[in-house]
Amino acid sequence: MNNRLIQKIREQERSQSKLFCAYLTLGYPNLSTTETLISAFEQAGVDIVELGFPFSDPLADGPTIQFASAQAIRRGVGIRDAFHLIRKLRRKGVSIPILFFSYLNPIMHYGVSRAVRQLHQSGFDGLIVPDLPPEEGRMWESWFKRSDLSIVYLVAPTTRQDRIKEIARHSNGFIYYVSLKGVTGARSSIPTDLVKKIKAVKQLTRKRVLVGFGVSRPDQVKTITRVADGIIVGSAIVERLKGGRKGIRSAISLVAQLSKAAKRAQ
Amino acid sequence: MKTIREAKKWKGKPDASGHFGIFGGRFVPETLMEALNELTRAYQSLRKDKRFQKELEYLLATYAGRPTSLYEAQNMGRALGRDLRIFFKREDLCHTGAHKINNTIGQGLLARYLGKKRIIAETGAGQHGVAAATTARLFNLSCDVYMGAQDIERQALNVYKMNLLGARVIPVYSGSQTLKDATNEAIRDWVTNVETTHYLLGSVVGPHPYPMIVRDFQSVIGRETKVQMKKMVHALPDVMIACVGGGSNAIGFFYPFLDTRAKLIGVEASGKGLKTRQHAASLTKGTIGVLHGMKSFVLQDRNGQVELAHSISAGLDYPSVGPEHAFLKEAGRIRYETASDRDALLGFHALTLLEGIMPALEPAHAIGYLIRKYKSFPRGAKIAVCLSGRGDKDLDTVRRYQKTKR
16 A cells, blocks of 8 residues: 555544645646646645546536636646646655546546546546545445545535445545535635534544635634644635736745644644 | 336336436535435425325416327328328427426425425526426525526527516526536535525436436326327327437326337437537437436547537537436437437428427427438328427527528
């Protein structure tokens, strides 16, 4: 086993420090920026990178990631670009855990078995598929395992207790807790009962719980990581990339700031 | 002839997990799973509930205008020759002008039993939107309809109708600004307001239990046809033809006949031609994929991005198709053919001139196919066609097309 995500989680269990996971849309604003950013994120204190493959119909995403996806698709980004990019980064010595985030259709179109094999070979450590609940994912779990890829399932505020336990059992590495009822995208405030909800989830499982959707500010990160094991930020980072070269610097500084906030929470 | 056991294989789907063979299922964000479970449980108990069924029947009869008639088109039969007998199931006579109301009344009742005060719907041409807005008045629910910005421009009259009915029409600017994106946006709304809102999906698509629920509500079309055929000609149809976009009128028409000898033909829109990219023939040209929460055939490019569909009729303009159709195609029970924009116009004008009935451009595809292929049917065959809606909404399109032709 040389799954970097699992290693990272083990380290975290020992040190009890909080995990900061940053999301990027592959190929937005272009592939070389994605490459630059992943390296820079590793330096800036990011623990896990979630690399989003653009899809034409991103059901779970708000306007920011919809826009980034549409731009990347227009540039003709394909699943092979994800493989090439990560292989290149691994050769350069980037050792941060990287998860492949994609809706199911592009993976299925490429062929699940082929995709899984190549994700592993190119240096990915796991996948997050927002429209794949464990019921439908079960048939592929042995393939993920064989290729040493963690499948991270999501838990929502509407998920019932018995189901949370079931999802936790099937989820590898950590559980992705969706902070709110809605789509991705920065919000000015976090739901008032979020801390209570995270505590409830933590009581049902020993798996690590990372919280995403709607988080964009250091104070939000601090509040959440007081109870959660980590935080996932996407839209706020992607939004900054709209600003060209300046945007890249600003995204990196946001990531450094949020990561610091997460680590300071305890 | 197929055996009874095979017939049973066709019916009684989906299985407990919502699959039709390898198709269907539930591919949605986790937030919706509880709502889908709740909806499934409620529906399973209501489908057996006599009071619910009585109420539904009553509303279909007194409000929607059911049963709709079955009409033998003798002029068209004579014009085609070969002693063909052609019957039209007149869903165009339903309140709001199409079969869509069968489903919206059923789901409106469901929403009331679920205690939801708000419904949302997606619409392309606006037919389902109008039916949903109408049903919202009937049950006193608030109603928001998602509609692609492009479609809003193309279907101004239906937008106005929805407004008059007190519904809010929300323009969708994302993606292609058509039905596909309106559906995405409706699902996103549902994810956000899942506890107060019922998503009134308009076709046999989407995650389980929608393909099953909508099929059941639309099956009234086929059940009536069966009774009416027996009464009129003491026989069941030899051939049945219906147009397929998402596929709700077709499944409703065919489902009660799956275990009969009737030859079933679904007609998809081949738009400007199957060799162009401007068509909507997901079953004929699509590949297996996942869209809007279901596994089915999808029109997509080499990177697995969903492509735009095209058809002269906005109601067929959808890049995927109901999972039960995918299953019945693979099982070999239903044959899927195509008709082009031109075939549809031919069908439109033929029915208008021969019978004085203006069909919507969707069922005009089924008629166009029949006219083009009438020689392939056995002499004296009894052919039933589902006339899923009336043509008023399409008159602008027809006129525009005639102008450009000249």
